[in-house]
Structures are given as structure tokens and as C-alpha cells.
Amino acid sequence: MNKKLIPCAAIFAAGALALSSCGSSPGETASSGKIVTDGTLKFTGTTDPxxxxxxxxxxxxxxxxxxxxxxxxxxxxxxxxxxxxxxxxxxxxxxxxxxxxxxxxxxxxxxxxxxxxxxxxxxxxxxxxxxxxxxxxxxxxxxxxxxxxxxxxxxxxxxxxxxxxxxxxxxxxxxxxxxxxxxxxxxxxxxxxxxxxxxxxxxxxxxxxxxxxxxxxxxxxxxxxxxxxxxxVVITVVNDNTTRANLLASGSTNAAYVTGADARRLNALNMKGLSIQLAPSELFFNQRSSRVNSDPAVKKALVQSTNTSEIIDILAGGKGSPAQSLLIGGEPRICTLDDVYKSIPAFDVNAAAKTLDDAGWKMSDDGVRSKDDQKLAITFVYRAGAEKDAAFEHQADVWKKLGVAVTLKSADAPTIIDMLFTPGSSDWDVADMNVSNYFPSVLVPYFSGETSNNFSNIQNPTYNKNVAAAMKTVGVAGCPEWQAAERALVSDADVLPLGWTENTVFIQGFTASQSGVIDPWSIRLSE
CATH class of the missing domain: 3.40.190.10 (Periplasmic binding protein-like II)
Known part of the structure; x- marks a missing residue:
């Protein structure tokens, strides 16, 4: 039915699904000098809109x-x-x-x-x-x-x-x-x-x-x-993180999303920014009947053999932290869900191997497991980027040693989004995506139901039960039920939040507020 997304990611976070108010503090500034009249503002984005x-x-x-x-x-x-x-x-x-x-x-x-x-x-x-x-x-x-x-x-x-x-x-x-x-x-x-x-x-x-x-x-x-x-206002598209940082450092742009070592370089220059905490990647597992993750043991073993601390450090340039929630960390903070990472099945490669053994996935002479004449082969799709290349090539090596044949496919964010959300498109098994929001109710179609929004075909009765209870409440009164629902997804290996990073849109030469995007009406140029 519907083809949609949420990464409410950071303002320019490539491939995030944005359906939210991703707020930082209105009035956060990068300059407090004299107002500029009728000037030009230069933004630098990560992908074509x-x-x-x-x-x-x-x-x-x-x-x-x-x-x-x-x-x-x-x-x-x-x-x-x-x-x-x-x-x-x-x-x-x-x-x-x-x-x-x-x-x-x-x-x-x-x-x-x-x-x-x-x-x-x-x-x-x-x-x-x-x-x-x-x-x-x-x-x-x-x-x-x-x-x-x-x-x-x-x-x-x-x-x-x-x-x-x-x-x-x-x-x-x-x-x-x-x-x-x-x-x-x-x-x-x-x-x-x-x-x-x-x-x-x-x-x-x-x-x-x-x-x-x-x-x-x-x-x-x-x-x-x-x-x-x-x-x-001129918004240019620059895919490379370092290039965006260089544009900021040279004064050639007023705003850009920068992560990792380049972000630390800009911090050392005392450059101001609008920041939120967000998962740069969550892993989803295609659970449709024709895919290997329809066997719960497979997705559980893939999660058990993923060292999230290690992967998030690669993705975040050594500045990652455990995922506190599937929601966005920042203001406005609607529900305080602060420990979802504790619900992730424990990292233990030996336990992962036992999970597959017990489920009947036996190692073959070629080093790939199989069950009922079906090879344990997965296609892992992810949004292109140097950090993601490094992180997911490393994880693919871990899974190969476990007896999983892994094909990695990277593409730009729109291509991955089309692959995941187009009805009838299911040629993937593991996907890197960030589905997040400040409001937990917005996430429900992506984690349940029969529409194409539920792109990984999650069927989690415990999640559904807690959502039903939360939906009967008004506003934050339902936060305990939302927290229980979120934990159910993670503990059942329906979603693997790899961790959080500080996502920053660095800005200079203007002030602005942020409510999911930099609010155009709030921009004030200054020198």
C-alpha cells in the first residue's frame, strides 16, 4: 500500500526517515553579531532531496x-x-x-x-x-x-x-x-x-x-x-563527510551535517551546532516466509553474533554509545525510554552458533550452513558511506565465520528506501535503516500490521499488546506501555539498535530553531 519512511534522523542524516519533530533548542546560535539584511544562506545536504x-x-x-x-x-x-x-x-x-x-x-x-x-x-x-x-x-x-x-x-x-x-x-x-x-x-x-x-x-x-x-x-x-x-537560500548536495567539514571550516557554507572525526575537528574550532542523539543505523531482518529470517533462530543468531559496541564505534568514529531507545534523544523528549540496549540478546558468537545448531542449520563442507536443502545465505543492504562500508564488511566477516553466506549491497539512501518500501520488493534479508521519531505512536506502522510500511514483516504479539494499551491513553501517560513495547521488539531480535551517536548540524553566520529541520522562518543571518 503505502511507500514511506521515518528515519527522523538528524537534519541532514542520509536516508533517515523523517516524520517527526526532531527538536533541538529554538534559538540555538552560531553567531550573535549584527543582523544581515537580504543576505544569502548556504546549506550543504548529504543526499539529493x-x-x-x-x-x-x-x-x-x-x-x-x-x-x-x-x-x-x-x-x-x-x-x-x-x-x-x-x-x-x-x-x-x-x-x-x-x-x-x-x-x-x-x-x-x-x-x-x-x-x-x-x-x-x-x-x-x-x-x-x-x-x-x-x-x-x-x-x-x-x-x-x-x-x-x-x-x-x-x-x-x-x-x-x-x-x-x-x-x-x-x-x-x-x-x-x-x-x-x-x-x-x-x-x-x-x-x-x-x-x-x-x-x-x-x-x-x-x-x-x-x-x-x-x-x-x-x-x-x-x-x-x-x-x-x-x-x-542555496542548498547544495555533497555526499562526502570530509568535504562538508572542509566547506564549513573554510567558511564556504553556513550549515552542514558532519559526523565522526570530522565533527571532532569542527568542535576543536569551536564551531556551534544543533545536535540530537540518534541511531545512525538499526538493523532490520526480512521475516517474510520466503526469506531465511522467517526462522526466528536465524535473526536471533545474527543479533547474538553482532558486537554492537564495536560496530557503533566504527560508525561513529569512536564516539558511539549504547542505544537508549528507538526514539530520538533530544528535545522535545516525549517519553523517557532509556535502557533498550539491555534487552538486546547478549553478544556471544558461541551462543549464536548453538542457536543455529539447535534449529537444524548444520555446517556444510563449503563453510555455509544449510537446513532442508536451503543455504543460509543473506543479502545485506545498506546506505553507502565509508563508515558503513567498514562496519558492515567487518560484520559480514563475523557472520561468514558463523556459517552464513553474506552478499553486501550498498546504494544511496533513496535506492535503499525504494527497495525496502516498494510493495512486492523483498530481495534483501538484513537492512541498515534508521526508523525513529520523538512520538512512539508514529513508529507503530513500521513495526506491525500488514501494510508495506512494515517492510520487514514484524509480527510481535507482545509489542502489539502493549501498543494497544498505550493507544488508549492521552500523551505521556502511556509511556510505560510504549517502553514495554519497544523492549519486546529488541529482545525478540525484530530490530537491532546498534547504538547512538551525537548527530550535529554545524552552523555559522546565523541563528535558528530546530523542529525536525532547521525552521526557515526562524533563520536570522548575522555577521
Whole structure:
């Protein structure tokens, strides 16, 4: 059904699925000098943002670019509190969210944004044929939307209780009528109410945006005339981590995502950054009936033979730490889940071998185990990168010694995402992906159910039982159940969180707030 993702990864973390408010502290700064009027801001991203129609693209790089052209009904501050954006007021329960729009909002083509257009966004999302990345993740599948243009009121209702309903639906990027009517025309253009127009596109290279006039509905009173807002923004695509660091060090870019040794080099230069803690990789195991991980012993043995401390240190350049949660570590902190790594089956290669032996996977003369004439052979797909090459080649060697034939396949993030989330595509056995969010309810479609969001076909009754209990609560009251659900996934080897790293978007020459992406409305250039 739906093709979607979540890595809410760090702002520019390649291949992360972003469906969240990945907040750092609004107002964190990299400069406190004189305000610059009508300057140019230069961002450096890690991967091409892909399709720029926001209702089908959940990637983090895509979200950052699209934030300049699309607004949401509300935003979140650092404490997780709601603040006005397109909506001036709202009410909510676990099954209904109602928003009253600000007056005078216009699209970048000059047309008015009406309550009906906002409602049409949610109707579009819930139409399964559209394969929206929001459906089942931030937007309940049974959601109904109604509108009253006279009062500018939009009402969204669901028969399924959702603890964080208003936070999730309220942060969906809203497309204007023209984009909803023909999304294909907006794969490389903006069709929203955002502060910027997209004026030049070079796929795979750069995206240039220019501030529009007449914008007056931004959070905290932001308008087109607010001092310090960039006149133009240029986002370039640079895959190499060291190159991004060099651009920052030389002053050639204002912002870039940098990890590992290069991040430590920038820290030594006292460069400021917006940071969150996040797993750079989680391992998922394809449990469809045609794959070897449909045998629980196989995925358990693969986990038992993975030294997560060793792997995360390779991925993080020696700066990794145990995974505290499948959620994102940072502000706003919705549920404090702080010890999920303790639920990982213990690292013990001998125990892993015994697990396979006991399940009937016997070693053959060629060094590869087999059972019922089936070879224990896996295809391990991962997002390309030097650190990942080193980490996963090492892990493949460990698994080969265990009697597993391993084929490694690396590709750019969009290719891996398509491979995992396209219905009917299942030519993989182990996958490197980061599926994370601040809100545990958003993760449910990726860990359960029958849609293509559940790309590894997880069927975990204990997880489902705890989720059902948590869904009956409002907000943080369900956190103990969410924690139990998360532990069930990890202890059953459905997901292997390899660890956490400090993910930093280094910035200079401007101040900004962060709520999943650097908020365009909050940017203030300075010198």
C-alpha cells in the first residue's frame, strides 16, 4: 500500500526517515553579531532531496528543502508545546483535532489557502492509491476531514484513538490546490504557502530558493519583512563527510551535517551546532516466509553474533554509545525510554552458533550452513558511506565465520528506501535503516500490521499488546506501555539498535530553531 519512511534522523542524516519533530533548542546560535539584511544562506545536504511533493517524501534531506516552501498547521517548541503556524487556534482529543486557520494566508501562486484545501490534503493522504508517506504514520488510515470556509475551521476525526493525534496531524506539510490536483508537476517545484519560492533546481547538485513577498503568518510573528531573513537560500548536495567539514571550516557554507572525526575537528574550532542523539543505523531482518529470517533462530543468531559496541564505534568514529531507545534523544523528549540496549540478546558468537545448531542449520563442507536443502545465505543492504562500508564488511566477516553466506549491497539512501518500501520488493534479508521519531505512536506502522510500511514483516504479539494499551491513553501517560513495547521488539531480535551517536548540524553566520529541520522562518543571518 503505502511507500514511506521515518528515519527522523538528524537534519541532514542520509536516508533517515523523517516524520517527526526532531527538536533541538529554538534559538540555538552560531553567531550573535549584527543582523544581515537580504543576505544569502548556504546549506550543504548529504543526499539529493528527491521528490519535493511533501505528502510522499519523508526523507530528512527532502524535509529540509520542502520546509522552505510548505508550512504546517502548528509547530512545536523545545518543550513539546504547540504553537501557532497556519492555524491560530485548535482543540483536540485522542480522536478529533480541530484547527482554525489564520486569515489572509496565500499560496506561492497567489491563490488563497482555504479550510477546504487543508481538509483536501488529509483526504488525499487517506486515499490509498496515492501512497502517501504520511498515511498510517502521522495520519490515521480512517481519518475523515471536513471544512467550513466561512469560519476557516478544519476538523479531523478518527475512530481509532491516537495519543498524539494533534501533534502528528498538525505537523503535516500542507499543499495548495494546484499541487494536490497534479502532484507530478511539483516533484521539482513548490506548491505551498511557505516563505520561499523554488527558483532553480539542479537535481543531485543544488536547489536555490528566493524569499517571497507578502508572507505574514509565520510563527512568532515572522513575516517576509522580518530583519535577518535570508533573501535567498542555496542548498547544495555533497555526499562526502570530509568535504562538508572542509566547506564549513573554510567558511564556504553556513550549515552542514558532519559526523565522526570530522565533527571532532569542527568542535576543536569551536564551531556551534544543533545536535540530537540518534541511531545512525538499526538493523532490520526480512521475516517474510520466503526469506531465511522467517526462522526466528536465524535473526536471533545474527543479533547474538553482532558486537554492537564495536560496530557503533566504527560508525561513529569512536564516539558511539549504547542505544537508549528507538526514539530520538533530544528535545522535545516525549517519553523517557532509556535502557533498550539491555534487552538486546547478549553478544556471544558461541551462543549464536548453538542457536543455529539447535534449529537444524548444520555446517556444510563449503563453510555455509544449510537446513532442508536451503543455504543460509543473506543479502545485506545498506546506505553507502565509508563508515558503513567498514562496519558492515567487518560484520559480514563475523557472520561468514558463523556459517552464513553474506552478499553486501550498498546504494544511496533513496535506492535503499525504494527497495525496502516498494510493495512486492523483498530481495534483501538484513537492512541498515534508521526508523525513529520523538512520538512512539508514529513508529507503530513500521513495526506491525500488514501494510508495506512494515517492510520487514514484524509480527510481535507482545509489542502489539502493549501498543494497544498505550493507544488508549492521552500523551505521556502511556509511556510505560510504549517502553514495554519497544523492549519486546529488541529482545525478540525484530530490530537491532546498534547504538547512538551525537548527530550535529554545524552552523555559522546565523541563528535558528530546530523542529525536525532547521525552521526557515526562524533563520536570522548575522555577521
Amino acid at each position: 528527491g521528490n519535493l511533493f511533501p505528502l510522499v517524501n519523508p526523507s530528512s534531506d527532502g524535509k529540509q528543502v520542502m520546509a522552505f516552501g510548505y508550512d504546517s498547521l502548528i509547530s512545536l517548541d523545545r518543550d513539546g508545546k504547540l504553537r501557532p503556524y497556519l492555524a491560530e487556534s485548535w482543540t483536540a482529543t485522542t480522536t478529533e483535532a480541530s484547527f482554525t486557520l489564520k486569515s489572509g494566508i496565500t499560496c506561492n501562486d497567489g491563490s488563497e489557502l482555504t479550510a477546504q484545501t487543508v481538509a483536501d490534503n488529509f483526504t488525499w493522504i487517506t486515499d490509498e492509491k496515492n501512497n502517501s508517506s504520511e498515511l498510517g504514520a502521522t495520519v490515521p488510515e480512517d481519518l475523515k476531514a471536513t471544512a467550513d470556509n466561512a469560519t476557516r475551521r478544519v476538523t479531523l476525526t478518527s475512530t481509532t484513538p491516537s495519543p498524539f493525534l494533534i501533534e502528528n496531524v498538525g505537523r503535516v506539510s500542507i499543499a495548495c490546490s494546484a499541487a494536490l490536483k497534479d502532484p507530478s508537476k511539483f516533484a521539482g517545484a513548490f506548491g505551498g504557502t511557505g516563505l520561499y519560492n523554488l527558483t532553480d533546481v539542479k537535481p543531485g547538485e543544488s536547489y536555490t530558493m528566493t524569499r517571497r513577498s507578502g508572507y505574514s503568518w509565520g510563527p512568532e510573528g515572522t513575516t517576509s519583512e522580518t530583519p535577518g531573513l535570508p533573501k535567498s
